[in-house]
Amino acid sequence: MTEKALPRHVAIIMDGNGRWAKKHRIKIALGHRRGVETLRDIIRESSDIGIEVLTLYAFSTENWSRSPEEVEALMGLLLEFFISEIDELDEKNVCIRILGEKSALPLPQQEALMKAENRTKENTGLQLNIAINYGSRPEIIRAVKTIAEKVRQGKLDIDRIDESTMSEALYTAGQPDVDLLIRTSGEQRLSNFLLWQCAYAEFTFPTVLWPDFTLKEYHAALDDYMHRDRRFGGRKE
Ligand code: FPP
Helix, strand or coil: CCCCCCCCEEEEECCCHHHHHHHCCCCHHHHHHHHHHHHHHHHHHHHHHCCCEEEEEEEECCHHHCCHHHHHHHHHHHHHHHHHHHHHHHHCCCEEEEECCHHHCCHHHHHHHHHHHHHHCCCCCCEEEEEEEECHHHHHHHHHHHHHHHHHCCCCCHHHCCHHHHHHHCCCCCCCCCCEEEECCCCCCCCCCCCCCCCCCEEECCCCCHHHCCHHHHHHHHHHHHCCCCCCCCCCC
16 A cells, blocks of 8 residues: 655644633633643644644634634734744744734734744744634735736736736745645634635544644544545546
């Protein structure tokens, strides 16, 4: 039997922090805090086993509609994460990229994110994408505007627009498409996450809530992926 390869690009919707907090009768903010611990383990493991790209959905364009208390808690955790983890991530040769519109974030968060991106931009290990104030439709609209502007300026011939023109105008420019999408907590939705990049992704929906998603579950998801038969619309010989 041929040895099946690990996914090059894993994307994760880290769902279930709220339900985990409810289950444990603690504040939602503490559920998110536990979620950060899980995320730390998954980043480390992805780097250690040689995943090329890991994309995590940390805050969507729709998450602003949550209570001010929860939004503040999430923003606080983000800042804390980038300040406390940056040394280790840099040491591990991790390259950080933020997907999403940073300008709507509080200034300290914007600064910390830009610092992290700048400091790690030459790193050649795990490519860690963190989606913050991210929505796939706004990302696609932004890409279309970039392409339209090039056409307007006469830098791009309309007949030369193809799939790679679009891929290169997205936040994930230069990266492979998603191979495996994991959404925890049993919900089976994409929630405006990487619509273009997931065109041929395999999906898995473990029922465990994100704070309870251990390395054992991560390996089970990777293993499941490695047993899938990916045909990309073709037919198996
Ligand atoms: C979904 O759980 C999770 C989120 C909306 C936020 C995920 C954020 C983190 C894990 C922490 C911040 C990120 C970084 C990079 C430090 P939910 O609250 O929607 O869960 P529920 O559906 O059970 O309510």
